[in-house]
Amino acid sequence: MSLASSSPLSPVTGESEALRHVALVLPGDIAGARLLTIPEVARELRCSKAHVHHLITGKVRGVRPLPSLWLGRRRLILRASFDEWIRANEHAPGSVL
16 A cells, blocks of 8 residues: 555645654754754854865864764754854964964
């Protein structure tokens, strides 16, 4: 029995009622956590998406790599990890890298 034949389409949204109840379940620590995409991080840092990828892969000297996770083909950053990363990379005025 196929999903399309067993679940009528909702007249409001046009999607299968069965598909409306499918949810992404993440491990305990990050369930309900705010996830950021590469463009969102780039917007907050006021830099390019390519630069964010360089931050993630550790190619920017003097800055520790930005922690991220893969969800399929998407690279995502936890909001808490991003905020911690920013605090860890703050330098006092006049400090040498």
